[in-house]
Amino acid sequence: MAKEITARDVDYSQWYNDLVLKGGLADYSSVRGCMVIKPYGYGLWENMRDALDKAFKETGHVNAYFPLFIPKSFLSKEAAHVEGFAKECAVVTHYRLMNDPNGGGVIVDPSAKLEEELIVRPTSETIIWNSYKNWIQSYRDLPLLINQWANVVRWEMRTRLFLRTAEFLWQEGHTAHATAEEAIIETEKMLHVYAKFAEEFMAMPVIKGKKSANERFAGALDTYCIEAMMQDGQALQAGTSHFLGQNFAKAFDVQFLTKEGKQEYVWATSWGVSTRLIGALIMAHSDDDGLVMPPKLAPLQVVIVPIFKGAEQLNMIFDKLKPLMDALKAKGISVKFDDDDQKRPGFKFAEYEMIGVPVRLAIGARDLENGTVEVARRDTKEKSSQQLEGIENYIEQLLVDIQQSMYNKALAFRDANIRKADTWEQFLKMIEEPGFIYAHWDGTGETEEKIKELTKATIRCIPLDNPQEDGVCIFSGKPSKERVIFARAY
RNA sequence: CGGGGUGUAGCGCAGCCCGGUUAGCGCACCUGGUUUGGGACCAGGGGGUCCCAGGUUCGAAUCCUGGUACCCCGACCA
Known part of the structure; x- marks a missing residue:
């Protein structure tokens, strides 16, 4: 009576908003695209953070903190990276305010223009690798395994509470390794840490996989991800882990001396999860009566x-x-x-x-x-x-039973909503239904783009340990050796 | 940035077409009382630059012009 929640099947988006607001997790703020995380929502985040932090420490990582501001020139050192983020950066141009001589309160002091403009970090690869250059000289300094808990800003055109806000909280791990093999192992290891967290703590089953080239992180050679299915059948990327190759090492000239006395560029990874997980948690479990918290993360049990x-x-x-x-x-x-x-x-x-x-x-x-x-x-x-x-x-x-039962329910829902499509006609029909579709794809970005244009579905991932089978691409008819997951996504 | 919608009390809304008492309702809030096994009831009370600016008018929440904020749907992204 006091607080009505819109039912899921009436308006799914409104249901989600109602839960966030009426469940006391967050509130809109006076700043466009930014939200206030209220004590109950922050308590949930703290529980997530603590569990993840413990897992990071157990895998040998330490925490540090790097600046919020990134010199503009840093961002442009890695071409793909700047290309990916340029369109959504907040920029600091001045450092002082003054009284408006015309009496209109305070204005930006035009004489206080910054020599070099500063970018509010959308992610921290560049500022961190600039430091790593000074920290890494020899193979004895490797691997370097650092994580930071921070806020980042991405000036999104359209925002949604927790799922996509201009400012959000996250963690970002940034590691440096002597060999590509070692960096790839690290990338995969952290993906498994995320998957384990999602399944054991959030009671949310996820599919581990690799992104297609189109969906890859700006500056990465490979992006691994965990994908979860929400109750409306849409996919939500819940965490990513990137193999960055030597791109950032080359951009910031980070070389190390090997045992054999040779100079080589180091190999990098980065990986992150954000407060978006709260959105995932809500949409994975909650019902028309409100939020449903998994016991292991519930602020109050x-x-x-x-x-x-x-x-x-x-x-x-x-x-x-x-x-x-x-x-x-x-x-x-x-x-x-x-x-x-x-x-x-x-x-x-x-x-x-x-x-x-x-x-x-x-x-x-x-x-x-x-x-x-x-x-x-x-x-x-x-x-x-x-x-x-x-x-x-x-x-x-x-509490143990509830945790398990929530996972089982989410898993059953997901599995009941995964289908295989073998022809374009089947695909077109299935994509209008909620859920994931396993289908053959010819591996080209052009086909992926076309399918996205026509159906709004994207390739969520190429699952790890994917069974190999001969088939033909549902769109182009070209040969394919494995199925990939298509879905509409958040 | 396109399309749609909404700005009236803390929240949700009515009033606006067709200008005219003191701007109203539900919830919440405060006081007192009775209540308490699935969203209590009675009585009293407080709370409003009707988003902003200009205009029309004797008179504007209401009509006109411009602005602005937010929400939803798309394109971009986690």
């Missing part, structure tokens, strides 16, 4: 709603449940006791469903008498009455 008349009953319930709350916290499970006496239980139920808290406990006078508690799980909305005694173990297991 368990909420307790007491049902009481008067302060005396409230206190009795609180005293009864205090040991449970302590037991849950001892297990590392976050729990909140909602003692707000201004809102009725029914309102709270709806509210916590809206924000996707995985487990809700309700307890009233009747339960106190019986030694029971009502347990409701958000993902299936099932409710059951359980003995209060030892309930912490039940809840701990329930």
Whole structure:
């Protein structure tokens, strides 16, 4: 009643916006294309960040921080790179304001023009490789495995909360290696880290693959990606890992002395995931009643709603449940006791469903008498009455079950929406249905472009470990040895 | 940058065609009371440069001109 959510099948975009705004994740800001990440949404990001950061550290990476501003000349050192980003860069041209002599507040001081303009980083390859040049002399300095958590700015024409905003938060790993083989291994390793995170923490199945040349990162030799299917059947790129070859090493003249005493250019990778993952999480799991958070990332895992008349009953319930709350916290499970006496239980139920808290406990006078508690799980909305005694173990297991069940559901949905097309006619028909299509492709950018023009579908990836089979391209009829994934994408 | 839409209280909207009391409704908010096992009720109360600027008029939320912001759909991208 207080907060209505547009149903998915009425208006999917509006449903998504409703969840972000009414679920308390983010808000529009006064700055075009930029959003405010609210505490609940930021808590989710913190949980994602912590899990990823741990995985990066476990694979030998360390964190550092590089400047927000990049000298304009740096960006142009790698031709493909500047080509890819030039159209969406914010540029700093001045460093001082002054009072408007005509009385209109402050204006840019025309005398404070920067000698060299600064670009607000859309990504940090150039500023980082400029440093790496000074840090790398010999093979003993390699590999160099650095990550940074940062904000970046890409001046997008059209933005959507979390999915595409002008400013967003992300991490970017930048590594340097002595050999191409080693760099490729690193690229693939980080892709697997992302895939594992998506599946184990986000409960979101992903397909690992390589991008076609058209979809490749600006400046990369190879871009690997994880692709997820959203509930409307569209694809969403959830993370990318790039093999950069020696492009940046050459652009910034980063050479090292080998064991044998030869000067060689180093080999590079970069990889990143962003707050876009929050958008993916929402669209992978949520329903018409609100957000559905996977327990491993939920900012709040368990909420307790007491049902009481008067302060005396409230206190009795609180005293009864205090040991449970302590037991849950001892297990590392976050729990909140909602003692707000201004809102009725029914309102709270709806509210916590809206924000996707995985487990809700309700307890009233009747339960106190019986030694029971009502347990409701958000993902299936099932409710059951359980003995209060030892309930912490039940809840701990329930969170595990919910996590697994959410993954299974998303996986079943995805697999039910993947089809094979063998002819152009089939493809045209299937692309109007939600989902991914496996189809043969002749490997040319021209064909890919044509298909995109005609159907809005792009090649999401060429899956890793893709089965090899002889076939003909659905569009050109030329021979092909493997199927690739086509879909409409975010 | 093209197409469409919307700017009226914190949020969602009505009023605008056809100018004329004090600009209204729902939710939220504040006070008091009764309530509390799925979005409570009663009574009282506070809150508005009607997006901005110009124009027409005795009189503009309403008509005219220009601007601006945001949302949605496309082309570009994570």
